[in-house]
Amino acid sequence: MNVSTEINNTITVARLDGRLDAAAVRNHRDELKKATEALDKWMILNMEHVDFIDSSGLGLIVSLVRNARENNADVAISNLSVQAQTLFELTRMTRIFSIYSDEHTALESLSNVN
Amino acid sequence: MNSKTFESLEHRLGSHVYAKRMRKQVERVAYKLTSRGTLVYWENFEPVYRVLRTSLKMTGLLKKAQKNTMEFRVEEIPVKLKRLPKTFNEYRILHLSDLHIDFMQDEGKRLIKHLNKLDFDLCVMTGDYRFHTCGVSDAVIEGMQRLMPSLECEDGVIGILGNHDDLEIVPQLESLGIKMLLNESVPIQRNNQFLWFAGVEDPHYYQTDDIDKAVHDVPADKAIILLAHSPEIINEANENGIDYYLCGHTHGGQVCLPGGMPIITNTRNKRRYSRGSWEYGDLKGYTSRGTGSSGLPIRVFCPPEITLHTLYIDSKD
Numbered sequence: 001m002n003v004s005t006e007i008n009n010t011i012t013v014a015r016l017d018g019r020l021d022a023a024a025v026r027n028h029r030d031e032l033k034k035a036t037e038a039l040d041k042w043m044i045l046n047m048e049h050v051d052f053i054d055s056s057g058l059g060l061i062v063s064l065v066r067n068a069r070e071n072n073a074d075v076a077i078s079n080l081s082v083q084a085q086t087l088f089e090l091t092r093m094t095r096i097f098s099i100y101s102d103e104h105t106a107l108e109s110l111s112n113v114n
Numbered sequence: 115m116n117s118k119t120f121e122s123l124e125h126r127l128g129s130h131v132y133a134k135r136m137r138k139q140v141e142r143v144a145y146k147l148t149s150r151g152t153l154v155y156w157e158n159f160e161p162v163y164r165v166l167r168t169s170l171k172m173t174g175l176l177k178k179a180q181k182n183t184m185e186f187r188v189e190e191i192p193v194k195l196k197r198l199p200k201t202f203n204e205y206r207i208l209h210l211s212d213l214h215i216d217f218m219q220d221e222g223k224r225l226i227k228h229l230n231k232l233d234f235d236l237c238v239m240t241g242d243y244r245f246h247t248c249g250v251s252d253a254v255i256e257g258m259q260r261l262m263p264s265l266e267c268e269d270g271v272i273g274i275l276g277n278h279d280d281l282e283i284v285p286q287l288e289s290l291g292i293k294m295l296l297n298e299s300v301p302i303q304r305n306n307q308f309l310w311f312a313g314v315e316d317p318h319y320y321q322t323d324d325i326d327k328a329v330h331d332v333p334a335d336k337a338i339i340l341l342a343h344s345p346e347i348i349n350e351a352n353e354n355g356i357d358y359y360l361c362g363h364t365h366g367g368q369v370c371l372p373g374g375m376p377i378i379t380n381t382r383n384k385r386r387y388s389r390g391s392w393e394y395g396d397l398k399g400y401t402s403r404g405t406g407s408s409g410l411p412i413r414v415f416c417p418p419e420i421t422l423h424t425l426y427i428d429s430k431d
Contacts, residue, residue: 059143090136
């Protein structure tokens with residue numbers, strides 16, 4: 001999996017590309033954890049190009065939310081695939097995340113959140 | 115692994131159990147990555163292992179305790195079962211448990227050497243193929259791949275998951291030729307007679323075992339051998355008419371007092387079910403001390419075991 005980040009005012013957008021599985025967690029957890037610790041307010045995880053996510057990948061996202069919230073910031077998700085949406089719903093993780101249909105909508109919505 | 119594989123696992127387990135399993139797996143990974151939460155299980159108590167390791171090192175016992183993890187003992191267990199079909203008299207089952215194969219010293223060479231000398235009809239594995247409770251499983255699969263030729267036998271290899279294994283490993287183990295039972299059963303046929311093997315999901319940490327579902331397809335009068343990771347569902351097994359219960363998980367304590375008395379058994383059972391043969395009501399069972407080691411990979415007064423169960427018809431009434 002590849003990760004690219006971009007800062008848009010107070011919002012960091014992280015675009016993930018590839019499989020979000022145990023190998024991706026091993027390779028990217030430190031980088032993403034550091035990014036959540038340095039957040040101004042929000043991180044949007046754009047998952048448009050995540051073609052597969054397993055329990056390790058979702059576990060990583062949950063840990064990022066916890067890290068961000070400890071630093072008075074938060075993580076939102078956009079562009080979930082059908083497979084990812086199913087896993088989020090099945091594990092009831094839809095209740096702890098702000099989920100948006102696309103990055104643009106997430107940016108617009110979160111720009112107005114204090 | 116892809117979305118179709120997840121659909122297949124959900125179909126096999128049922129949506130409720132599958133969701134519970136996946137939720138707990140997600141929570142476990144998140145806990146490991148944030149190092150906080152409420153998961154109070156011995157396998158998460160790394161500070162305890164650090165203290166134990168330092169104590170053993172200071173007393174000069176560490177190397178011996180590490181070497182002990184490779185001193186496999188072959189346990190020959192004869193067992194008489196009342197409902198055993200005649201054609202299964204003297205049937206031999208190789209039982210491996212808690213291999214934690216990715217952290218086995220010498221990549222399992224000594225274990226393979228032992229296994230190559232044994233003669234058996236079927237191999238069963240009662241979970242915990244991996245050392246860590248989450249993370250990549252490449253080394254586990256490579257280890258299992260090395261092991262598989264030594265497990266060749268007439269009726270093949272049957273396995274179940276343990277509390278260290280995630281669901282995602284199931285298709286990988288099945289691709290090696292292991293028949294994984296996820297609250298499912300399979301009959302073994304000899305001539306026109308059948309011996310059924312039922313296997314449940316982990317009753318210890320994930321608590322996704324469903325014995326009713328596991329034995330659903332077994333005809334009422336047939337003998338059933340149950341594979342469960344831990345001895346924690348002996349009551350349910352007895353109520354469901356299981357003939358023989360095979361499990362592991364406890365490692366027999368792994369670090370014991372002289373005489374093999376375990377300090378910790380890591381189960382909700384009474385200690386008499388934590389190693390060796392036992393009976394509970396009409397149920398007979400066996401808890402393996404484990405073939406591999408976990409936590410701090412050492413063993414003290416508790417050798418790792420390779421178990422050979424030989425089944426006999428119990429004709430007395």
